[in-house]
Amino acid sequence: MQLLKKFIRYYKPYRAVFFLDLVCALAVSLVDLAFPQILSILTKTFFTEQPDVIISGLLKLGVALFLMYVIRTLCRFYITYQGHVMGAKMESDMRQDLFDQYERFSFSYYDRSNTGEMMSKLVSDLFDISELAHHGPENIFISAVKIIGSFVLLLMVNVPLTLILSAVVVVMVVFSLYQNRKMQETFMDNRRKIAAVNASLQDSLAGIRVVKSFANEEIERRKFETSNQQFLVSKESNYLRMGIFHSGNNFFEGMLFLTVLVAGGYFIARGTLSATDLAVYALYINIFINPIEVLIEFTELLQKGISGFRRFTEVMETVPEIQDAPDAKELTNVKGTIDYKDVSFRYNDEESVLEHINVHVDAGRSVALVGPSGGGKTTLCSLLPRFYDVTGGSVCIDGQDVRTLTQESLRSAIGIVQQDVYLFGGSIQENIAYGKPGASMEEIIEAAKEANIHDFILSLPDGYDTYVGERGARLSGGQKQRISIARVFLKNPPMLILDEATSALDNESEQYIQNSLDKLAHGRTTITIAHRLSTIRNADEIIVIDNDGIRERGTHDDLLAKDGLYAKYYQMQFRNN
Structure with missing residues (x-):
């Protein structure tokens, strides 16, 4: 019932269409029910009149x-089109809600x-929900x-025969x-x-360049074949159940006709049912069986829709882990002072990534984070814009805990x-x-000039309208x-976070990018991972972080003079160069 209530909520904006659809459906049903009754009445009254009377009344009839x-035709058109x-529209509303939830x-x-x-x-599940809606x-x-x-009309024709028919229907329903x-x-x-x-x-498709570079198409083919075969096995099981369901119900439909024929013949022999009434009864049996x-056919659609909507509600009922506080404030008049106060963090139930970290960055100053991979540098930066929330301590901007600010303004x-x-594609x-x-x-051109990319863009045939390809596939890494x-x-x-922005580039591209980054960082509070x-x-301060936390901190010259971990990294890197 809870699932049904959530589903019904999506009908609310379209109540007028929905109720008119049901009115049209009622009209179609009444017309279908009326024809056998009209035939029965005409057989007993109008068609027993004199030929001249019948012929003169046929035009009106x-x-x-x-x-x-x-x-009936107009109603059927409305049902098919507007329905x-x-x-x-309901599918579109659900898809928008689901996308908005993903964004949250x-x-x-x-x-x-x-x-x-x-x-x-987002796609296949919601299509089935639309059909169900x-x-x-x-x-x-x-x-x-x-x-x-x-059923009521069948009772009017012959009660005992209808009760016998009902027993077969009950078994069919069970x-x-x-x-x-x-x-x-x-x-x-x-x-x-x-x-x-x-x-x-x-x-596989997202990583197609890696696949081809390692010539691992066969591995990807086998991986896809495994999931594809598992889906096939699931479909076979599904079709087995559908086969039993549909064939079983077809059998019971046959039993309904058999019951009418045998029991109807018995009642005719006993004189309690006329052959004409049995013929009308047979017409109503068709109307009774058709719905x-x-x-029965609708059951497949119903199950697909329900299973799809259940998966939809699972996502919609998932509470986003990062949410604005009820009294969250806008971050305004930003100076850019950053404080990490006794910060600790862990991913779910995993081991701690950060323990009791304290970092202060004055507005407009720059801090660099260095150290081995996995030491928590990127995680530390991700806490500032609240991509994750701290599990201990606090992160503050201009003295305000980021958890008290709206995510958008932050x-x-x-x-x-x-x-x-x-x-993005475009x-x-x-x-x-x-x-x-x-x-x-x-403004766009000025930004491109600041980033040293304007001249390159103008050299392209379509300039700023040049299509970049999926994920920028038509451009180099530096571009x-x-x-x-x-x-x-x-x-x-x-405020600015530079997360290893030049580490994957060649020396020439790095120089271009570094000049752009230096210009970008000027006058901004900057945290750089390098x-x-x-x-x-x-950098005004360099902080060395590894799995044990902050190991060293100071300026470049100070850290070299200490001849510690930073100096070791520096000597190793430049000796290799």
Whole structure:
């Protein structure tokens, strides 16, 4: 019932269409029920009149029936057209809600979730929900009207025969309910398996360059084949249950006709039922069975829709781990003073990544974090914009705990340049403008100039309208990095995080990028993560972090003079160079 209430909520904006759809469904059902009754009445009255009377009345009868079926046709058109549109709109609403929910989740959700599975919930699951949203109420309502209406009319023809018929129907219903429960289990398994197929496909295609560089197409083929075969096995199990369900119900439908024929013949022999009434009874049996067949066929759609909606609600009911506090404030008049106060952090139930870290950065100053991979440098930076929340201590900006600030205002004040640059499908102009939606072309060009990428863009055939390809595949690493820097220039934040922004570049590209980063960092509070120690010599403070926490801190010259861990890293790096 809770699931049903959540589903019904999506009908609310379309109540007028929904109720008119049911009115049309009622009209269609009444017309279908009326024809055998009209035939029965005409057989006993009108068709017993003189030929002249019959011929003169046929025109009126034909016009009345014609109008009746015109109304039925218009109602059927409305049901098919507007009913489907309503379902599509509900699907669109659910898809938007699901996407918005995905956007609310913090990094930790994506750390443990697969993109392919999330896309499966967003696309294929919701299509089945849309079909259920349209056909569900309509099929149930039409079937209910026809079953109840035809049952009443059958009772009017012959009560004993109808009661015998009811016994067969009861057995049929019990069988259907049992098989229906079994089918639901297989449909849920189908959902999980197709999500695994999507996940395997997304993983393989996203990493296709790595796949081909290692000539591992066969490995990927086998991985996909495994998930694909598991889905096939699940579908086979599903179709087995469907086969039992449909064939069993077809058998019971045959038993209904058999019951009518045998029991009807018996009542005719006893003189309690006329042959004419049995013929009318047979017409109503067809009307009685047809909605049962519709409900049987609808069961597959129902199970698909329910399993899809259940997966949908699982996501919608997941509480985002990072949320604005009820009394969260806007971060305004940002100076950029940063404080990590006794900060500790762990991922879920894993071992601690950070323990009792204390760092102070004055506004406009620069701090560099160095140390081995896995020491917690990127994690420390991720706590500042609240991509994760501390498990101990606090992170403050201008004396305000970041957990007391709205996420939007907090992240708007921080620019991030990462090693792994992500460019969206679209033009160079659109990717730079991502740093400030609605920016003018002049602002975009100025940002590109600041990032030393303007001249390169103008050398392209389409200039700023050049399509970058998926994830920027048409550009080099240095070109993508400078576009990402232009984005941050356009954003113009008071605080900056540079996460190994030059470590994956060649020396020439690094020099270009470093000049752009130096210009970007000027006058901003900057935290830099670097493996190339040559890029951080001028930092106001360098902090050496490893798995045991902060090991050393000071300026470049101070740390070299200490001849400690930093000096060891520096000598190793430049000796290798």
